[in-house]
């Protein structure tokens with residue numbers, strides 16, 4: 214379902230700070246992704262990344278944009294080339310001379326699958342948000358009121374229920390929280406506060 218990337222360095226230092234626009238990223242997604250659930254997932258993760266960069270790290274707008282693009286493209290190749298996830302998008306971004314930190318973040322969003330450890334805070338937050346965002350979205354879909362009134366303890370209950378969103382690895386989420394130095398509860402609280410703002414277009 215994915216493969217070990219077999220390397221640890223991505224992109225070129227000469228390309229630091231070079232980042233495509235949101236419109237360019239969306240054009241790429243339009244070519245590569247049809248599934249609306251997958252599109253929504255990437256938009257959700259992108260938005261969480263941008264909000265974290267802005268609110269928790271007080272990063273510049275340029276940096277917030279870099280965090281957004283990393284989230285927006287992290288699963289871009291999943292639908293067309295599941296066997297090669299995420300090498301296709303990594304290679305595409307290298308070809309387009311994109312910022313190496315963005316490429317590294319994408320390359321390390323599944324360390325157990327891609328063999329690349331998250332290092333920067335961008336890397337670690339992408340890993341932390343990815344699966345948990347999906348679990349929380351699945352929870353919103355089974356609640357009649359969606360995200361309205363959702364509480365951390367309700368998410369925690371689902372988190373402990375192995376059968377709920379069984380494909381979401383709890384182990385990886387806990388590992389990601391530890392790497393990011395954030396408690397699971399704090400991360401859940403951040404996601405349920407911000408994720409409802411992202412709706413399907």
Ligand SMILES: [Fe+2]
Nearest residue numbers: 287288322323
């Ligand atoms: Fe992925």
Ligand SMILES: [Fe+2]
Nearest residue numbers: 254287288343
């Ligand atoms: Fe993902």
